[in-house]
Amino acid sequence: MVEGVISLVQSLVNGLLTGGIYAMVGIGLSLVFGVMRVINFAHGEFLALGMYLTLWLFRATGLDPFLAIPIVVLAGGALGWVTNRVLVGPMASGPEKGYILMTVGIGLVISNGLLLGFGAHPQSIYTSYSTATFQLAGVSFSLPLTLSFAITVVVIAALYGMLNRTELGRAIRATAQNPAAAELQGIDTQRVRNAVFAIGVALASLAGVLLLPVLYVIPTVGSVFTRKAFVVTVLGGMGNVLGAIGGGLLLGVAESLGATYLSSGYRDAFGLIAFLLVLLLRPAGLFGRSQA
Amino acid sequence: MLEVREIDAFYGPVQVLWEVSFRVEAGELVTLVGANGAGKTTTLRVLSGLLHPRRGQVLFEGKPIHHLPAHRVTDLGLALIPEGRQLFPDMTVEENLLTGSYLPRARRSRAESLARVYQAFPRLKERRHQLAGSLSGGEQQMLAIGRALMSQPRLLMLDEPSLGLAPLLVKEVFRIVEEIRAQGVTVLLVEQNVTQALAVADRAYVLENGRITLEGSGPELLGDERVRAAYLGI
Ligand SMILES: Nc1ncnc2c1ncn2[C@@H]1O[C@H](COP(=O)(O)OP(=O)(O)O)[C@@H](O)[C@H]1O
Ligand SMILES: [Mg+2]
Numbered sequence: 001m002v003e004g005v006i007s008l009v010q011s012l013v014n015g016l017l018t019g020g021i022y023a024m025v026g027i028g029l030s031l032v033f034g035v036m037r038v039i040n041f042a043h044g045e046f047l048a049l050g051m052y053l054t055l056w057l058f059r060a061t062g063l064d065p066f067l068a069i070p071i072v073v074l075a076g077g078a079l080g081w082v083t084n085r086v087l088v089g090p091m092a093s094g095p096e097k098g099y100i101l102m103t104v105g106i107g108l109v110i111s112n113g114l115l116l117g118f119g120a121h122p123q124s125i126y127t128s129y130s131t132a133t134f135q136l137a138g139v140s141f142s143l144p145l146t147l148s149f150a151i152t153v154v155v156i157a158a159l160y161g162m163l164n165r166t167e168l169g170r171a172i173r174a175t176a177q178n179p180a181a182a183e184l185q186g187i188d189t190q191r192v193r194n195a196v197f198a199i200g201v202a203l204a205s206l207a208g209v210l211l212l213p214v215l216y217v218i219p220t221v222g223s224v225f226t227r228k229a230f231v232v233t234v235l236g237g238m239g240n241v242l243g244a245i246g247g248g249l250l251l252g253v254a255e256s257l258g259a260t261y262l263s264s265g266y267r268d269a270f271g272l273i274a275f276l277l278v279l280l281l282r283p284a285g286l287f288g289r290s291q292a
Numbered sequence: 293m294l295e296v297r298e299i300d301a302f303y304g305p306v307q308v309l310w311e312v313s314f315r316v317e318a319g320e321l322v323t324l325v326g327a328n329g330a331g332k333t334t335t336l337r338v339l340s341g342l343l344h345p346r347r348g349q350v351l352f353e354g355k356p357i358h359h360l361p362a363h364r365v366t367d368l369g370l371a372l373i374p375e376g377r378q379l380f381p382d383m384t385v386e387e388n389l390l391t392g393s394y395l396p397r398a399r400r401s402r403a404e405s406l407a408r409v410y411q412a413f414p415r416l417k418e419r420r421h422q423l424a425g426s427l428s429g430g431e432q433q434m435l436a437i438g439r440a441l442m443s444q445p446r447l448l449m450l451d452e453p454s455l456g457l458a459p460l461l462v463k464e465v466f467r468i469v470e471e472i473r474a475q476g477v478t479v480l481l482v483e484q485n486v487t488q489a490l491a492v493a494d495r496a497y498v499l500e501n502g503r504i505t506l507e508g509s510g511p512e513l514l515g516d517e518r519v520r521a522a523y524l525g526i
Contacts, residue, residue: 173382181378185392
């Protein structure tokens with residue numbers, strides 16, 4: 001009996017810790033969609049790029065993944081800015097949905113670039129704390145995942161504060177709600193879009209760093225995370241940043257419970273099943289405004 | 293202050309403005325009137341940088357501005373209150389106003405501007421923490437005007453500010469427009485409410501099917517038979 005409860009709590013804890021990172025992945029996608037009405041089909045590939053950059057830094061210089069965060073996040077942000085400025089932005093304002101081909105293409109270039117540079121075999125890094133855990137009331141917490149979760153909470157809170165309290169945040173929300181009116185207030189909406197895309201890619205890169213210590217990576221890992229990011233975003237309601245937090249946690253828990261009680265081989269499938277169930281019952285997402 | 297020279301404007305292949313020319317001198321209240329679909333909104337979109345003309349020029353204080361993006365035009369001191377208010381519905385009243393003073397130039401005196409707007413529109417102060425989308429039509433128009441004033445414009449352009457308002461509120465809007473002008477802001481007013489617009493205007497232009505067909509002082513056009521027949525139903 002007691003053992004059963006502990007194993008349930010253990011599964012929930014594991015799910016929530018991973019779900020926090022999923023939330024961050026989803027928020028990046030959701031923010032970009034909310035402001036630009038663009039679904040970034042390369043979102044997961046940017047995450048993969050963050051992973052491999054961390055891996056490369058670790059191998060080349062021995063830099064600890066957690067210490068690599070500033071470098072990877074800044075690199076991701078810069079790459080996101082340039083990508084939107086040069087590739088996605090011009091397509092997004094066009095009459096056709098050319099951005100879909102563009103972002104899918106960017107994703108292909110990234111995953112094949114990674115294949116070329118790093119090979120197809122699964123890779124991971126081993127740090128002194130990769131498998132470290134600590135116990136709390138009989139439940140064991142993975143040290144890297146707990147640390148990652150804490151970082152995620154701080155980053156999401158900072159992002160939320162930025163959106164609601166700063167000049168840039170107001171400009172982002174204004175651009176999302178009415179781009180022409182935002183321009184009329186003196187807001188350079190093209191720059192705002194670049195900034196938002198940069199933030200989206202930076203968040204994906206950060207998630208890549210945080211997942212590296214607990215995951216094997218292969219060059220195609222990006223598509224898995226693009227799919228997870230969709231699930232999180234749709235669960236939370238498209239463009240709803242707060243909803244993405246709930247969506248991320250739900251996805252993490254669904255995967256974890258499914259893996260614990262049904263079959264760990266189908267971990268990814270349980271998230272999708274939960275996703276389909278929610279969509280059947282609430283087509284606008286868990287936190288979306290339901291269409292009357 | 294503002295000079296529009298032979299503007300041709302298109303939406304895709306469709307031409308909407310033909311050689312539109314007019315001017316607004318500093319301190320004037322000029323109105324542009326015309327029927328629905330005449331091209332008034334399109335003209336203001338060109339002046340504010342939201343739409344770029346295919347031919348012609350817009351000069352603001354002697355400098356060409358027709359190639360600039362809208363945010364640069366606003367920075368020069370030209371503010372547009374667009375048709376239908378175009379507020380940020382999911383932001384509070386105060387956030388809408390703060391967004392109006394986004395430009396560094398306007399940010400410096402943000403506190404004074406805000407105090408002045410709240411003094412002119414006490415209702416907005418009462419509702420400053422309410423979402424803009426929850427305001428009544430009249431309050432939304434006040435907020436749209438307040439938001440534009442936050443950018444400290446030297447030329448204020450209003451696109452049908454009286455649209456959809458009850459008669460009493462329409463009078464109030466015209467009173468506010470005159471007051472803004474009295475405070476030294478040049479005004480370009482676009483209206484379908486021709487009688488009242490001509491009554492407050494120093495000068496007026498009539499736009500018909502994308503062309504300027506008449507110009508004169510407010511009283512002159514009010515007395516013009518063609519105007520009376522076409523717009524006043526007399
Ligand atoms: N976005 C648009 N795309 C195509 N045609 C438009 C667009 N906006 C306005 N028009 C057309 O341009 C003409 C002028 O419209 P508009 O400038 O809005 O007139 P007004 O403000 O005087 O009512 C109309 O015939 C209208 O149908
Ligand atoms: Mg109009």
